[in-house]
Amino acid sequence: MSGLLLASAACMAQGTPDPQEILAASDAVRNPDKPFSLVTNLTEFRDGKQVGEMSLSIYAKSEPSGGQYRNLVRFIAPARDVNKLMLKTGNDLWFFDPSSKASIRMSPQQRLLGQAANGDVVTVNLAKDYRAKLDAQEDVQDGDRQTRKSYKLALAASTPDVTYHKIELWVDTANKRPIKGKFYAESGRLLKTAYYRKYEKQLGTERPTETVIIDGLDPKWVTVMRYSDWAWREVPEAWLQRDYLPRFKPE
Template sequence: MRGWAWACLGAVWLSASALAAPDAQTILANSDAVRNPERSFGLVVSLVSYKDGKQNEASSLAVYSRADQKSGQFRSLLRFISPSRDAGKLMLKSGNDLWFFDPSSKASVPISPQQRLLGQAANGDVVTVNLALDYQATLAGEEDILDGDRQPRRSYKLRLTARNAGVTYHAIDLWVDRDGYRSRKAQFYAESGSLLKTAYYRAYQPVLGRERPTETVIIDGLNPRWITVLRNSQFAWREVPEAWLQRDYLPRFRAE
């Protein structure tokens, strides 16, 4: 009888432990909610790339994003602000489709999210994305890591596998704070399994209702002295008209 009781207690303990274990997809969705505002918004993204400690290139873009009511994934229009040679050019993301529009040619052409934008940043790195919709997450465990400011963080390590071929990266390792679900570090992989880049999410500040990362440091997977810094600023709630998110409207878009 005593053995049966202990067995029951053990089963209850195991069941409680299983219930207490975090669900990887929920962790990922919670981390999305920290990074991304819950309704349509705008911001400015500034990118600066460095090679061997020296500034190499710089660019800035205005981003207008809103979530699609059906899929929940963000759709975004990006307007190039600088350098002057690129000012007025547009990039549109709708679903897994991405287009580039040049006012001088009046043509919009499909482009790849994997294509290089500036330095180590790809086109897909500057559009707003809910990772939980594009990736299947598994929990690889808990780890103590150093964040982008070299501060220790107890984190969940998630392994993300692409649900379809249209996303920017084939696989991602993502480290998320155990408390608060803040993304701290990510490693991005090609289909071959090679490491493309490592990113650190930093400079958390109160933005549009909660603390969100305002800076991402991207380090090249082959040469750690090639670094690109993305800084987000000028956050604002704003209505993003449906017309702005249509490819046919790009030639008629005018910045406010």
Template structure:
């Protein structure tokens, strides 16, 4: 079921998409960022992702690279790439690990908790299966996740992301499902802070395109030579 949900969220073929992040505090917009994401699944099923920052202007052409569980950040001003944590916040409630393409079935051990009714991101009641996800390795973004999937098609509805101590870090709702690259996928994720529900970040995906992505783009040493197209 988790692998089927991954296939709903992520195209199997190499693709590029625009990721827009908008942060809200008490319902008022406070910050935003736009990135271009280039992703490709590896033979094992996990993705490699190169992210190019497009806006705001102060961040333009900075890069973030995910390969395996390693995450690298490149700043053209310093011409240096440094390893960063997937747990580190990128903008608002969105962490670095939230914006890269991830197949949860590759990095988490899933178990079936129960079947229940849950409210989705449009405030509609849905019949769902609840999965408990435990991290297979210590260097992933979240120690544990509770995830609700539509009982009939395994589309993601809601997820709660937890710390090692079991504290709620954030809640995410998947919504705005649209036909993109051969499947109906969520194009918007609403992320709510685990302590203060007035802190919300909306992550939107758009302009999906299938495209061949050179293997060199996913090499750390190539980040200094990368040219946006």
């Protein structure tokens, strides 16, 4: 029996919740279960002053096996980046610049804007890439400084190609909403803290429409990601092929 199955059996025997199921439930709160699109606006602040901004159209569809999401990301602002593309399929991430007609493999850890990495803007089911352990049940402050009862999960990467080596995730015990995450490098250094905020009904359930990311060393360096224009939509298989990137035309 695998380690995950043993851990799950132990949880059931003790009457405590299965941490992998908690993680999957929090994924379902963040991510719709059918192909969809949305717009992500990123704003970077230093010492309370806005210093950068970017907007992206994101098209997401799960793998045929029902596993991890595949994403096509189109840059819509600033003007210098319009119609540049990123494609995430499997553990591969490609960047395409229409001016050079070249697609370049990228790291999900590479910064996109402020504290937002490439891997932060694509749709990801954490339960597919991380093994979860229940560290504690505790009260935690959310992004609005309200106290929530939470499961504190320790997530360990199960593949080397993920954005973060280790994550601590706080999930609301009442509704499985993600509250807060801490993201770590392989060295153990805290890279950033994220708060999931402004829950609204989108595509059938209450989902966070804002993520506030705070730098692990400088708390005055903040990046805010806001999500809008949610829509169910078909995402053609062709859009998710690297060879198709030069021919992609936005609708």
